[in-house]
Amino acid sequence: MIVAEQKPLKEIIAMTSPFKKLLIVGCNECVTVCHAGGRKEVEQLAAALAMAAQKDGRPLEIKEVTLERCCDPEYIEQVRPFIDQYEAVLSCACSVGTQYFADTYPTKWALPALNTSFMGGSLAQGIWAERCAGCGNCILHETGGICPIARCSKRMLNGPCGGSTGGHCEVNPDIPCGWQLIWDRLVALGRTPDYAKIMAAKDWNTSRDGGPRKIVREDLTI
Amino acid sequence: MSEAFEPTIIAYTCHFCPYEMADKAGEQGLSYPTNVSIIEVPCTGRIDVIHLLRAFQDGADGVYVVACKEGECHHKTGNLVAKKRLQYTKKILDDLEIGSERLEMRYIMTGEVPHFARIAQEMTDKIRALGPNPVKNGGAAHKA
Numbered sequence: 001m002i003v004a005e006q007k008p009l010k011e012i013i014a015m016t017s018p019f020k021k022l023l024i025v026g027c028n029e030c031v032t033v034c035h036a037g038g039r040k041e042v043e044q045l046a047a048a049l050a051m052a053a054q055k056d057g058r059p060l061e062i063k064e065v066t067l068e069r070c071c072d073p074e075y076i077e078q079v080r081p082f083i084d085q086y087e088a089v090l091s092c093a094c095s096v097g098t099q100y101f102a103d104t105y106p107t108k109w110a111l112p113a114l115n116t117s118f119m120g121g122s123l124a125q126g127i128w129a130e131r132c133a134g135c136g137n138c139i140l141h142e143t144g145g146i147c148p149i150a151r152c153s154k155r156m157l158n159g160p161c162g163g164s165t166g167g168h169c170e171v172n173p174d175i176p177c178g179w180q181l182i183w184d185r186l187v188a189l190g191r192t193p194d195y196a197k198i199m200a201a202k203d204w205n206t207s208r209d210g211g212p213r214k215i216v217r218e219d220l221t222i
Numbered sequence: 223m224s225e226a227f228e229p230t231i232i233a234y235t236c237h238f239c240p241y242e243m244a245d246k247a248g249e250q251g252l253s254y255p256t257n258v259s260i261i262e263v264p265c266t267g268r269i270d271v272i273h274l275l276r277a278f279q280d281g282a283d284g285v286y287v288v289a290c291k292e293g294e295c296h297h298k299t300g301n302l303v304a305k306k307r308l309q310y311t312k313k314i315l316d317d318l319e320i321g322s323e324r325l326e327m328r329y330i331m332t333g334e335v336p337h338f339a340r341i342a343q344e345m346t347d348k349i350r351a352l353g354p355n356p357v358k359n360g361g362a363a364h365k366a
Contacts, residue, residue, distance in 0.1 A: 051318055
């Protein structure tokens with residue numbers, strides 16, 4: 001899933017304070033699961049912004065709505081009947097959703113309430129970690145199912161750097177060395193000879209080096 | 223700040239040790255300030271951030287949560303969950319410049335009947351000294 005976290009409240013207050021009528025939109029997908037922008041977080045944020053306005057003596061009308069998904073046009077359309085009553089949309093979706101609002105409603109301000117952080121999953125309740133960097137050319141079958149692009153701080157392809165110490169990364173000792181994890185997996189799988197295979201330099205054209213990416217499935221288009 | 227200021231205080235109170243002690247305080251004729259309104263909850267772990275924020279949004283000058291002592295929760299960890307949510311809410315209150323000191327957590331064990339009245343008095347004195355919740359003095363913000 002996409003993992004995000006709410007921006008500092010003061011930053012959100014500053015970006016929303018010019019507006020008197022605000023539509024706060026949450027998303028029922030990834031940001032609900034990572035407790036950043038679901039219905040509950042929308043409710044909390046609305047209460048906080050209402051209090052900030054009340055305290056400053058600013059009039060502020062807020063409507064809260066949480067859509068099933070903010071990265072599909074049909075759901076973004078659901079706010080069309082009432083969006084004209086509001087000056088701006090404060091999106092509690094990931095940055096994809098925020099941009100969908102900007103694209104769909106060109107005359108409305110689309111403001112991000114979240115910092116979209118990474119693609120990952122939960123390690124435990126309240127803890128999330130990055131697992132995919134979206135490089136566009138998966139090599140997990142060659143690295144024991146551990147991604148060296150997302151989990152090695154230097155995105156090394158052929159073993160660890162000299163900063164790997166005791167299984168930890170030199171960037172931050174709280175980060176496990178990605179290549180130590182790969183080695184441990186290869187040992188567990190009985191595939192340690194795979195470690196000696198040299199991986200060619202990665203073609204980053206499938207990543208951001210090729211510009212913004214798009215996938216077209218002709219068999220699905222209407 | 224007017225000397226006549228009388229704070230409105232909400233006390234989210236766990237159904238088990240704390241509420242029982244509040245009940246017994248009444249039975250024993252122990253008085254506590256009328257500023258405090260008790261909201262009984264099945265466990266302080268049920269209290270969410272929004273419940274605390276709503277109290278301030280609706281005009282409370284102070285809010286406190288009365289939980290069973292750590293290690294004594296009838297639901298094992300409800301009071302520990304509540305403690306973390308209070309910390310999270312305190313940060314919001316500071317960001318809003320309402321003041322995190324208006325929100326407190328207190329603990330009561332079974333048998334500590336006078337403690338309930340004492341906490342109520344302490345909180346009332348503290349909030350009275352802090353003055354009114356600044357949200358109350360503001361403009362016409364409202365939720366659609």
